[in-house]
Amino acid sequence: MKNYNQPLSKASFKFVQLLLKSIFVHVMLMSFLLISCSSETTESEFTSDTNADFKAKAGNLSEPGSPELFLSGFQGASGSTIGPGGDLFVAEGAIGQISRVDLKSGEVSIFASGLPPSIIGIDGVTDLVFYGDTAYAIVTLVGPQFGTDDKVGIYRIDGYSDFTLIADIGQFSLENPPSTDYFVELGVQYSIEAYQGGFLVADGHHNRILFVSEEGDISVFWEFDNIVPTGLDVWGATVYMAQAGPVPHEPEFGKIVSLDPVTGEESMVASGARLLVDVEFGRGRSLFALSQGVWNEEGEGSPALPETGSLVKVMDDGTFSIVAENLDRPTSMEIVKNKAYIISLTGEIWTVDNISSQPFGI
Incomplete structure (x- = not known):
């Protein structure tokens, strides 16, 4: 009579291991095939339904939100830009000021003050842009035609109340009038954008875009009809x-x-x-x-x-x-x-x- 409680030899033990692994793989394969064949929903149907559901949810997520009031209290707000640190900067022409807005906290602080303010209720400092870490602002609708000594042009912001006029666009406009009709001799500059080592300035009244180098040289970039x-x-x-x-x-x-x-x-x-x-x-x-x-x-x-x-x-x-x-x-x-x-x-x-x-x- 054999003693079944005897320990297996090493060879016998390895054989049993291989046999068990083979049985396990076979059972798992059969189970997978049975499930695949008996399922009422095919793979293609599952994929289609899932994609449709995903697209429906994505469509809902992609719809724009309704306008929401973020901040108020700016005076004569017009142009804006995003600074190198991600803050929003807003030109306040009515008071000759540029404000900085922390978009994460909503905190507002004064970035620059003392720029020429608006004289006739609009403009003054109207827009700004950063070139590297330095801000440049455009000032318009000021000067002799409106009873002030202020200059129309691009101002470099050197400090809180320290500015340098780098381009006298008003004087350039007097010396180089546009081909279209106009009644504001110095032009009405609306926006400024950094471009190719300098700046582009759109003049909505003189119907042209000016190019201004960082050194302040001014030329006509593009002219338009009215x-x-x-x-x-x-x-x-x-x-x-x-x-x-x-x-x-x-x-x-x-x-x-x-x-x-x-x-x-x-x-x-x-x-x-x-x-x-x-x-x-x-x-x-x-x-x-x-x-x-x-x-x-x-x-x-x-x-x-x-x-x-x-x-x-x-x-x-x-x-x-x-x-x-x-x-x-x-x-x-x-x-x-x-x-x-x-x-x-x-x-x-x-x-x-x-x-x-x-x-x-x-």
């Missing part, structure tokens, strides 16, 4: 420009155009929004524009009617789609990640979240 250039953005060497169109600022004249200085080609990107005042790139190459709305008919240069403005996105077919509407006289915007910060003439900053969804680009 189309009223306003906001600017840059992608490589190509310049994207918003145009408000002549009064009464009908939608067909509200356009985004691209300017290629290498070829000299001007191309329409999109049209169909009233009184466009800014253009900005979002995620990828998604392009957005800011419409101030329906002109109030009170005179050339006067703003739109309250709560008729909108944030619009450029579509592939050259039209605009509305992202947010009923904005109150917006003047400029900045896009951070997927959120738009919109500055208004009323001294408020509004935000619109989740402004862009896939596919990105124009």
